[in-house]
Amino acid sequence: MGMTELRSEVSDSAQELLIRKLGSIGELSDRQRDALHRLEAARVSVNAHTDIVREGDRPSSITVLLAGLCCRYKLVTDGRRQITSFHIPGDVPDLPSLFLSVADYNVCSLAPSQLAAIPHTAMLALFHEQPDLAHLFWRGTLIEAAIFREWMVGIGRRSAFTRIAHLFCELIVRMQAVGLASGYTIELPLTQTDIADALGLSTVHVNRTLQEIRAAALIELGRGKLVARDWEGLCDAGEFDQTYLHSQRISCR
Amino acid sequence: MGMTELRSEVSDSAQELLIRKLGSIGELSDRQRDALHRLEAARVSVNAHTDIVREGDRPSSITVLLAGLCCRYKLVTDGRRQITSFHIPGDVPDLPSLFLSVADYNVCSLAPSQLAAIPHTAMLALFHEQPDLAHLFWRGTLIEAAIFREWMVGIGRRSAFTRIAHLFCELIVRMQAVGLASGYTIELPLTQTDIADALGLSTVHVNRTLQEIRAAALIELGRGKLVARDWEGLCDAGEFDQTYLHSQRISCR
DNA sequence: CGTCTAATTGAAGCATCTCAACATGCGTGG
DNA sequence: CCACGCATGTTGAGATGCTTCAATTAGACG
Numbered sequence: 082m083g084m085t086e087l088r089s090e091v092s093d094s095a096q097e098l099l100i101r102k103l104g105s106i107g108e109l110s111d112r113q114r115d116a117l118h119r120l121e122a123a124r125v126s127v128n129a130h131t132d133i134v135r136e137g138d139r140p141s142s143i144t145v146l147l148a149g150l151c152c153r154y155k156l157v158t159d160g161r162r163q164i165t166s167f168h169i170p171g172d173v174p175d176l177p178s179l180f181l182s183v184a185d186y187n188v189c190s191l192a193p194s195q196l197a198a199i200p201h202t203a204m205l206a207l208f209h210e211q212p213d214l215a216h217l218f219w220r221g222t223l224i225e226a227a228i229f230r231e232w233m234v235g236i237g238r239r240s241a242f243t244r245i246a247h248l249f250c251e252l253i254v255r256m257q258a259v260g261l262a263s264g265y266t267i268e269l270p271l272t273q274t275d276i277a278d279a280l281g282l283s284t285v286h287v288n289r290t291l292q293e294i295r296a297a298a299l300i301e302l303g304r305g306k307l308v309a310r311d312w313e314g315l316c317d318a319g320e321f322d323q324t325y326l327h328s329q330r331i332s333c334r
Numbered sequence: 335m336g337m338t339e340l341r342s343e344v345s346d347s348a349q350e351l352l353i354r355k356l357g358s359i360g361e362l363s364d365r366q367r368d369a370l371h372r373l374e375a376a377r378v379s380v381n382a383h384t385d386i387v388r389e390g391d392r393p394s395s396i397t398v399l400l401a402g403l404c405c406r407y408k409l410v411t412d413g414r415r416q417i418t419s420f421h422i423p424g425d426v427p428d429l430p431s432l433f434l435s436v437a438d439y440n441v442c443s444l445a446p447s448q449l450a451a452i453p454h455t456a457m458l459a460l461f462h463e464q465p466d467l468a469h470l471f472w473r474g475t476l477i478e479a480a481i482f483r484e485w486m487v488g489i490g491r492r493s494a495f496t497r498i499a500h501l502f503c504e505l506i507v508r509m510q511a512v513g514l515a516s517g518y519t520i521e522l523p524l525t526q527t528d529i530a531d532a533l534g535l536s537t538v539h540v541n542r543t544l545q546e547i548r549a550a551a552l553i554e555l556g557r558g559k560l561v562a563r564d565w566e567g568l569c570d571a572g573e574f575d576q577t578y579l580h581s582q583r584i585s586c587r
Numbered sequence: 588c589g590t591c592t593a594a595t596t597g598a599a600g601c602a603t604c605t606c607a608a609c610a611t612g613c614g615t616g617g
Numbered sequence: 618c619c620a621c622g623c624a625t626g627t628t629g630a631g632a633t634g635c636t637t638c639a640a641t642t643a644g645a646c647g
Contacts, residue, residue: 155487158573163487177480180473185480185578212465219472220433222479227430227438229482234408234416236489237534241635272593281490283636288595304644320411325438494603526626536604541627 093170095122095145095197098259102171105258105328106224107217116211120204122197127190129270133174134188140178142198146170149194150270153186154278164279166228167191167252167271171259176222179204192270192305220327227325236281239320241290244280246319249300251326253309258328265309269302294318346423348375348398348450351512355424358511358581359477360470369464373457375450380443382523386427387441393431395451399423402447403523406439407531417532419481420444420505420524424512429475432457445523445558473580480578489534492573494543497533499572502553504579506562511581518562522555547571 093101096118103109103117122145127133133151134140151168165186168174174188179201208215228251235244252269256262277287294300299315301308309315316322346354349371356362356370375398380386386404387393404421418439421427427441432454461468481504488497505522509515530540547553552568554561562568569575 153483155483157487157491161491163490165483165486177476180469181476181480181580183577183580185580186483208469209465212462212468215465215468215472216433216461219468219475222472222475223430223434226475226479226482227434229479229486230406230408230418230439233418233482233485233489233534234410236486237416238410238414273595274593281486284594285596285637286635289635292595324436327434327436327438525624537626538605538628539603542603545627 093147095124095147095199096120098147098171099145101259103214103217103221105171106221109217110213113211113214113217116207116214120199120207122199125196125198127194127196129190129192129194132187132189133196134178134184134186136184136187138178138184139182140175140184140201142200143173143179143204144175144188145197145199146172146174147195147197149190150192151188151190151194152275152279153188155186162278163281164275165232166225167279169252169255169259170261173221176218191272191275224327227327231325232279241280241282241286242293243318243320244282245276245287245290245294246299246315247321248276248280248319249307249309250316250319250321250323253307254323254326254328258326265312267307268305269307270305346400348377348400348452349373351400351424352398354512356467356470356474358424359474362470363466366464366467366470369460369467373452373460375452378449378451380447380449382443382445382447385440385442386449387431387437387439389437389440391431391437392435393428393437393454395453396426396432396457397428397441398450398452399425399427400448400450403444404441404447405444405528405532406441408439415531416534417528418485419478420532422505422508422512423514426474429471444525444528477580480580484578485532494533494535494539495546496571496573497535498529498540498543498547499552499568500574501529501533501572502560502562503569503572503574503576506560507576507579507581511579518565520560521558522560523558
């Protein structure tokens with residue numbers, strides 16, 4: 082569905098993407114690369130707004146996002162939604178299921194997406210064979226926890242303006258790290274409602290704040306594309322310091 | 335300093351406490367217990383309000399909390415503080431430092447505390463020798479991430495009343511899991527400012543909301559002690575469902 | 588073209604914040 | 618053992634960032 086100049090239309094193999102992601106997290110040996118290549122992965126496509134994991138599920142495989150965009154979310158009693166994370170290609174949104182049998186979160190697609198399922202058994206065998214690979218994945222969940230901390234700071238203590246700017250900075254850097262950005266432009270098919278639910282705001286307020294950010298000439302956002310017009314300014318506005326992302330290398334193309 | 339009837343005055347060894355904590359997370363074999371017992375640990379005592387880790391630090395050992403109470407926090411530009419997690423005995427607040435060289439958070443004591451330092455090298459050797467133990471620790475960081483998600487939901491989408499009730503429920507269950515609760519009573523030397531900074535509120539509002547919660551006969555809080563007077567009611571008020579804590583067993587004494 | 592979703596706008600309300608006192612409790616030094 | 622001092626808790630009053638409700642407009646798609 083892409084037809085943009087971004088590379089999202091090419092849908093890499095699950096193995097390739099995992100390697101790319103892990104490579105952005107730490108060093109990979111040839112032996113580890115080989116082992117990853119031998120993983121069995123079953124491909125699936127889903128439309129936008131499709132639940133992939135539901136609270137209470139007990140998955141027996143993990144899911145690598147190959148293309149598109151997903152999020153984790155939870156619902157509160159009055160029906161409101163809190164998105165707790167966004168997931169870009171290379172991510173494994175339900176990795177927790179490997180060691181936490183019952184899911185405490187939902188995962189859904191925010192755009193048409195491609196996924197690959199890898200059985201828990203295959204992953205555990207891989208970790209048995211190559212314990213250092215387990216450490217690398219673990220490192221990944223530690224980085225994710227760091228992202229959570231940063232989100233808490235935003236939701237708890239930052240203004241709507243700062244919060245939104247920060248989110249955009251984070252997504253751009255994360256996309257860059259897996260080679261899915263061209264400069265400071267990324268494909269980002271987020272709805273204003275999605276942004277609101279991620280940042281603990283109302284859509285109305287997101288809409289108005291977005292106008293302010295545009296008026297400040299920091300970004301362009303529309304038709305599923307985000308462009309940072311003024312990267313420095315955006316980082317300042319978002320009080321963004323990318324240390325917490327612990328990215329090994331930034332690979333733009 | 336305790337002299338309460340709670341068991342916090344007895345300060346278990348780091349090894350014992352780790353075993354207790356890991357036991358609340360999953361199954362431990364005798365062999366694993368033995369290996370944990372052989373860990374070297376250096377003991378330290380700190381006063382309340384002492385920084386243990388600072389943003390930017392590159393620790394070469396991890397810290398097990400033996401007694402007392404700690405938190406992770408981050409500061410925003412205007413000086414306001416967001417607490418991102420509370421840590422009770424058995425926790426390892428700086429575990430991320432094992433795989434993330436530079437700390438993206440601060441850790442400080444909220445009460446006089448005892449700590450034990452275990453060198454990274456010792457931990458990594460342990461994991462090399464017993465990969466399943468690494469998986470258990472990993473499981474621990476996944477549970478922590480689940481707690482983060484729940485906090486995000488609270489800060490983003492729940493009222494002050496619900497948020498505070500939820501926090502109390504969580505702390506009580508966590509204390510129970512490591513045997514530090516007597517029924518629904520725990521030692522909790524939190525300041526109203528601490529609560530405010532953890533939940534993204536102002537101290538004034540925390541004060542008023544606390545009065546409401548007391549008036550609803552749900553809790554007693556004072557002199558470093560929290561009592562859930564009406565556990566069911568508190569859970570309802572906090573929309574608390576403890577699934578996300580993934581506790582293996584609840585051991586009250 | 589109609590239909591549906593997403594974006595936008597206006598207006599009124601409120602949960603929570605900020606500012607500013609004041610009260611309480613507790614450790615410490617005299 | 619009293620008095621001071623500092624941290625913590627409490628209260629009042631006014632301000633505001635953000636929400637809610639309720640339309641309206643703009644885009645995308647068959």
